[in-house]
Amino acid sequence: xxxxxxxxxxxxxxxxLAARERGGAEVRGFDPDPGTAERARELGVLDLVADSVPEAxxxxxxxxxxxxxxxxxxxxxxxxxxxxxxxxVSDVGSTKLELAESVASMEQATRFIGGHPLAGxxxxxxxxxxxxxFDGARWFLTPTDRSEGLLFDRLHSFLAALGARPxxxxxxxxxxAMATISHLPHVLANVLASRAAETLVDGxxxxxxxxxxxxxxxxxxxxxxxxxxxxxxxxxxxxxxxDAVISRLERARDLLRAGDSAALADWQQRAxxxxxxxxxxxxxxxxxxxxx
Numbered sequence: 001x002x003x004x005x006x007x008x009x010x011x012x013x014x015x016x017l018a019a020r021e022r023g024g025a026e027v028r029g030f031d032p033d034p035g036t037a038e039r040a041r042e043l044g045v046l047d048l049v050a051d052s053v054p055e056a057x058x059x060x061x062x063x064x065x066x067x068x069x070x071x072x073x074x075x076x077x078x079x080x081x082x083x084x085x086x087x088x089v090s091d092v093g094s095t096k097l098e099l100a101e102s103v104a105s106m107e108q109a110t111r112f113i114g115g116h117p118l119a120g121x122x123x124x125x126x127x128x129x130x131x132x133x134f135d136g137a138r139w140f141l142t143p144t145d146r147s148e149g150l151l152f153d154r155l156h157s158f159l160a161a162l163g164a165r166p167x168x169x170x171x172x173x174x175x176x177a178m179a180t181i182s183h184l185p186h187v188l189a190n191v192l193a194s195r196a197a198e199t200l201v202d203g204x205x206x207x208x209x210x211x212x213x214x215x216x217x218x219x220x221x222x223x224x225x226x227x228x229x230x231x232x233x234x235x236x237x238x239x240x241x242x243d244a245v246i247s248r249l250e251r252a253r254d255l256l257r258a259g260d261s262a263a264l265a266d267w268q269q270r271a272x273x274x275x276x277x278x279x280x281x282x283x284x285x286x287x288x289x290x291x292x
Contacts, residue, residue, distance in 0.1 A: 002157070004060035004074055004083075005029040006053060008040040009220040011092050011117065012066030013129030016045040021131045030056035032067075040126045055080040062158050064115075065091040069229040073102035080108035088151035090115040094178060095233040096142045096171040104144070114142035114157055114171060116178075117164060124223075132163065139164040142171040179237035186219050186227060187242060193220035 002027045005012045012029070019025035029046040030053055031037040037049045050056035057063050057079055065075045072093045079089045080103065089112050093099060096114045103109045119137040139159050145154050152168075159166045169177070196213070231238060255267055 001062065002060045003101050004050075004056045004063040004079075005025045005046070006056060006063065006079060007031055007064060008037055008045060008070075008126050009066065010120070010124050010126065010128050011133075012064065013040055013043070013045045013126035014119075014131065014133040015064055015066065015092075015162065016040065017043075017129050017131040018134060019158075020044065020047070022163070023158070023161045028056050028058075028060065036126060040129075043126060043129065045126060045129055053078045057083040057087065060087055062155060063087060064157070064210075064229045065089065065090045067091075068226060069093045069095060069233050072099055076103055076112060077106065080106060080112060083108075083111070086151075087111060088113060088148075088155050090141075090155055092117055093233075094182065094230055096140075096174045098147040098233045100142065100144055104146075107154065109144070110148050111151055113147050113152055114174075115159070116140045116142070116174065119164075131148075134159075135163040137164050139166045140167055140169050140174055141166050142174050144171070173235050175234050179234055179241045183230060183238045184241045184245065186222065187231075189217050189220040189246070193217040228246055251288035 001023065003016070003019050005016045005027060006029070008016065008029050008031045012031075013192075016027045016029060020027050027045070027048050028048045028050050029037055029040055030050045031040070034049075039044070040046045041049050053075070060083065063079050063083055065072055065079055067075045072091050076089060076091055076099065083089060087107075091099065092115055094115060094116055095177075100112075100114055103112050116138045117134055117137055121140075141152065141155065141159075156166045192213075196209070196217070200209070212259050252267070253264055
């Protein structure tokens, strides 16, 4: 098969590698940075480097848009306009509703099926691409009422061949779920890191923080440009989750001020039980522990 990858960073590069090594695909790629695209070819991510989006998608059966969230609406629209009938266009962005709405009025919107792989790494860039990055990873697909069934099936089969576990979910449902299990943790980590920086003014005291604290703030301040776009694209859902957490924190504050050890122990037990339910669950909320 012929694949076009638009954007060859870690995710786009890993898609190209996996498609070539596991599916025998011919992969043509485009990146706004010509040096990045050429490096991707040198690393075996791409067979051919294209100078433009139309050149990259020419003859492709599947097109994957792997640009930053802020760039995806324009990139997807360009890919749909440049590709031929019967070509499925998808993306890898972590927010879906805004993107789906941005292309909904297009005649070619029937060929767009949003996607979001729950996979990643601590490192970025095409140099860190891995053919096994998606092994066992959930890959959400967000078709709309207008999406063509045959194209969904083609995309589903393609992603399964990469080692992923594709699953259909509505764009709005996807964004609500990500607000809880992905975006909210970053908000909380940011707040906790800033609060601790204000109160732990002594360098020696900072060195004594426990592992639980370090684990909790691990993602604080992660890639500001990327996360600024993610928060903005899913602002309503994330803000709603913050409101819900504030309500729970207020109840926790009241429990703590009351100082009833039995009530506090019961609160702790309920949190333990909820965590066990998540770990044992087969629904998306339980799969947050699979994020890499």
